[in-house]
Amino acid sequence: MDFLPKQMQAVGILAAPPSPLIDMSLPVFAPQGWDILATVEAVAVNPADCRVRQRKADDGQAAVLGWDAAGTVAACGADAAAKFRPGDAVYYAGDVNRPGCNSAYQLVDARLAARRPANWSAAEAAALPLTGLTAWEALFERLGYAPDAPAEEQTLLVVGGAGGVGSIAIQLARLVPGLRVIATASRPESVGWCRQMGAHEVVDHSQPLRAQLQAIGVETVQSALLLNRPDEHFAALAELVAPFGRIVNIVPFSRPPEINLLMRKSASLSWTYMFTRSSFQTADMARQGEILASLAELAEAGRIRSTLRENIGELSAANFSAAHARLERGDTMGKLALSGFANRQEQI
């Protein structure tokens, strides 16, 4: 892009709750260093957006939410030019400590981005980064599984299988030959969705898990992804996990878990927080761009399918408010996305 607009459309909040999301106009900044400036084409929503909205300080500063985007590179900082060129179609989650993607343009560190799947729509691509990175880091970095590396005689339990993270975690786990993947879901439609994502079996997280697993011949699981309501499920997972087994949690406990439950089994509890690399600018933060590139390859090879369930429409305060309300109900299956601004008239 030869010129950059001075102002852009955005959706954000100005004050603490219950201040609503509003349509606003914000300045556009040229990228420096490792940043690219992306033209945002589509975004997905995540429970993190609602949490950040609920914690907004009453400081009068505009806050733009959203950390899941697909767009096109409009301009590159000097370092980022080694990785991308204007016109590249990209996707990324970005950094929760910086302004989000609910805007027509966004600055994002090129090391956290990758070229998006060429065979997916912008909305489908936008639905992948945050949940895909979370599931990848949990399964392949914390639990030690790897695509195409057999894990015979092993069982993985995915608690919260129909949610955004669970939907892609089930698919990625199915890339591990021999790994038996059991998901949890509580409603007929979410059970069906988990099966579509590839779960071998589905049990109901609103009922005691152990008896249901025993009924399908599973006494213990070698690993578990705790993707929802850890306070409700941790004790049951501690009981189910095999000696030397591993539990990965992605949601904060609201009260301290009884960690001693794991001791006799030498089992472990670890965390995945997909913003750790960007928050601490870790030496390996470019790994997130590499993971997104691997996910794009899997998408293009038809080895994973999009988890997008619904495109709600254009990026507007009204549509984001509706999307947040749906996330806050806690029964979303797969992902919700939004794409395009109604009239993209930037002031040049």
Ligand SMILES: NC(=O)c1ccc[n+]([C@@H]2O[C@H](COP(=O)([O-])OP(=O)(O)OC[C@H]3O[C@@H](n4cnc5c(N)ncnc54)[C@H](OP(=O)(O)O)[C@@H]3O)[C@@H](O)[C@H]2O)c1
């Ligand atoms: N640490 C990280 O990096 C990271 C990254 C992404 C997300 N997260 C967090 O992880 C959580 C899940 O994210 P998400 O995007 O997958 O959420 P989501 O899409 O909103 O999850 C919705 C799903 O939660 C399931 N669910 C509802 N009540 C449940 C319960 N009592 N036990 C187990 N599952 C239940 C529902 O299944 P049914 O309808 O079948 O009950 C529904 O399909 C959120 O708290 C999010 O903030 C953390």
